[in-house]
Amino acid sequence: KQEVTQIPAALSVPEGENLVLNCSFTDSAIYNLQWFRQDPGKGLTSLLLIQSSQREQTSGRLNASLDKSSGRSTLYIAASQPGDSATYLCAGPSNTGKLIFGQGTTLQVKP
Amino acid sequence: DAGVTQSPTHLIKTRGQHVTLRCSPISGHKSVSWYQQVLGQGPQFIFQYYEKEERGRGNFPDRFSARQFPNYSSELNVNALLLGDSALYLCASSIVAGRNEQFFGPGTRLTVL
Numbered sequence: 296k297q298e299v300t301q302i303p304a305a306l307s308v309p310e311g312e313n314l315v316l317n318c319s320f321t322d323s324a325i326y327n328l329q330w331f332r333q334d335p336g337k338g339l340t341s342l343l344l345i346q347s348s349q350r351e352q353t354s355g356r357l358n359a360s361l362d363k364s365s366g367r368s369t370l371y372i373a374a375s376q377p378g379d380s381a382t383y384l385c386a387g388p389s390n391t392g393k394l395i396f397g398q399g400t401t402l403q404v405k406p
Numbered sequence: 407d408a409g410v411t412q413s414p415t416h417l418i419k420t421r422g423q424h425v426t427l428r429c430s431p432i433s434g435h436k437s438v439s440w441y442q443q444v445l446g447q448g449p450q451f452i453f454q455y456y457e458k459e460e461r462g463r464g465n466f467p468d469r470f471s472a473r474q475f476p477n478y479s480s481e482l483n484v485n486a487l488l489l490g491d492s493a494l495y496l497c498a499s500s501i502v503a504g505r506n507e508q509f510f511g512p513g514t515r516l517t518v519l
Binding site for chain 2: 299327329331336337338339340341344384386388391392393394395396397398399
């Protein structure tokens, strides 16, 4: 049974700092991994999708990596800004396509 | 192109009532999934539909049901509401069922009093 864990649960950093969010999963037979951003009370915005055949994806200041052998993914945010404050969720699909989510990391970037 | 849309945005019900939530997928997407997100938790899978057929069901009681229409929109129904059903209900669409990127709507906030 796939379980997804995110560490830390909360993170507070000063503006401009580079930071790493961690996601681990128990079943290495993960097909792809998706990172989402969620603002308070809002829906999920897809940030990056890493296919199982890829090791990383980049979009602007965001870089996500996937290491299936160790069961880990990281989301790297460069030069953080107050607008990056949100909850970040990672999720991997089962072979049927349902997404299994971690509990999220709540990020606060202080001006 | 419009993204995934959900209605209503907010809903307040009392225990024992019934609720229907609606979702329209991205144009061209044929699969819709429903998730429940309780405050402070990650979303939990409820249902997946593809081509009007149920393709997956999460660990939720029979009070939860759903269907998909010929235009690929979907409804989630919850009967005999309990206080614990209070949550953000999220709809996601993908091109087909399976291991494809999923795109989420803004959610429906359900409060059960």
